[in-house]
Amino acid sequence: MxxxxxxxxxxxxxxxxxxxxxxxxxxxxxxxxxxxxxxxxxxxxxxxxxxxxxxxxxxxxxxxxxxxxxxxxxxxxxxxxxxxxxxxxxxxxxxxxxxxxxxxxxxxxxxxxxxxxxxxxxxxxxxxxxxxxxLPDALEELFIHNAQMIYALIHKGDDIGQPRNVYHWLLFREDVDRREIVPMLEKRGYVIEKEREGRTDQGYPYPLVVSRFEDVRLDTVNERVREIHGLIEGSGGRYDGWGSVMKLSTFNRMRRSVKRSLESVEAAVRRMLPRRDA
Structure with missing residues (x-):
């Protein structure tokens, strides 16, 4: 097993x-x-x-x-x-x-x-x-996914305490349900991302993308997912995940910059050295 x-x-x-x-x-x-x-x-x-x-x-x-x-x-x-x-x-x-x-x-x-x-x-x-x-229910399975995503961000050097635009993808069976949920989300501080194209899925042809400016600590993300899931659960909607750009800490930005510089120097040296098979 x-x-x-x-x-x-x-x-x-x-x-x-x-x-x-x-x-x-x-x-x-x-x-x-x-x-x-x-x-x-x-x-x-x-x-x-x-x-x-x-x-x-x-x-x-x-x-x-x-x-x-x-x-x-x-x-x-x-x-x-x-x-x-x-x-x-x-x-x-x-x-x-x-x-x-x-x-x-x-x-x-x-x-x-x-x-x-x-x-x-x-x-x-x-x-x-x-x-x-x-065993987790549907909402708790989303929490598991949240923990896995945030662990991956931390592993890559993300400073999860830094606020950034966090996007949430929602799916609906009917367009009327999507339109009715918009004012409820706006009232709770979400921005409707009209310029962002959502992903459709079988049986859910009407996507909606919303965002909030906040950190991606686990408690923050879980609370946001809980809120959205509760709003759309009875409206023919389905929560389809979240995402954000990475915010590296100062240390990790410096480390990445140094790594890129070293890689550039190494590549330049390789170009200057004669090939062994020449």
Whole structure:
């Protein structure tokens, strides 16, 4: 099974959760030999209190996640399906073949590898109903795409905190629905990009491009996508993605400039040197 990890945020009436899930099992679950759900819950308060910086706090949790996944995979072939991070707790979830798992061995491992209390719980879940609960809905799938895009921008040197024109592509089944949504979007501060040609799709022949001038931090983009998705969901519309120009930080602009200069010098030197086969 190929891993395909997705990250998104889910809001309920009582809490705000950040969910990481392996979507790679979406087309194959449930796996009949893995009929038990294992959860390991970490109380975040003592962990946070024992770390002076957020960086160390996150690092300690990441190390636990990595070591725990490796140990459970090696000892019981457990399948790690993801985690849920709420304000007060962090929960790791696995599916098990109960015949290959030993509760006491896990408790002993936690005793030696984790200095804080951890709550361990497992129950039968042959239908993988909890995995179904964790799977993203249509809006949450957009959040996963947002996280992937922003990660790619950061990796390329984008300063995501810099404001820029951020474009959103919308599609509609009927032209009347597209025209009716325009004043609602303008009222919320969106600019209708009449000069930009949108992309059509089968069943959605009426595109609309809108923009706002703002940063592309994940929270900003998710909130904007949530707003637009909510507006057009009941109007025969479909959200089709967003994009923006890159805004490199000063350091990355200098680094790119130096790289281009070095490449130009290298190319000039190559032209000056005689060819070996001449």
């Amino acid at each position: 190929t891993d395909n990890w997705g990250f998104y945020e889910r809001r309920s009436a009582s809490e705000h959760m950040r969910v990481l899930i392996n979507i790679g099992y979406k087309g194959a679950y449930p796996l009949k030999d893995y009929a038990e759900l294992l959860s390991i819950t970490i109380n975040l308060y003592p962990v946070r209190a024992n770390n002076r910086t957020t960086r160390n706090f996150v690092k300690e949790l990441e190390q636990l996640e990595s070591k725990l996944e490796h140990w459970l995979s090696q000892t019981s072939d457990a399948i790690y399906i993801g985690r849920i991070n709420a304000a007060r707790r962090l929960e790791f979830y696995y599916f098990l073949d109960s015949s290959r798992f030993n509760d006491q061995e896990l408790n002993d491992w936690l005793e030696h590898n984790w200095p804080y209390r951890a709550q361990v719980y497992r129950k039968p879940d042959p239908e993988w109903s909890f995995y179904t609960f964790m």
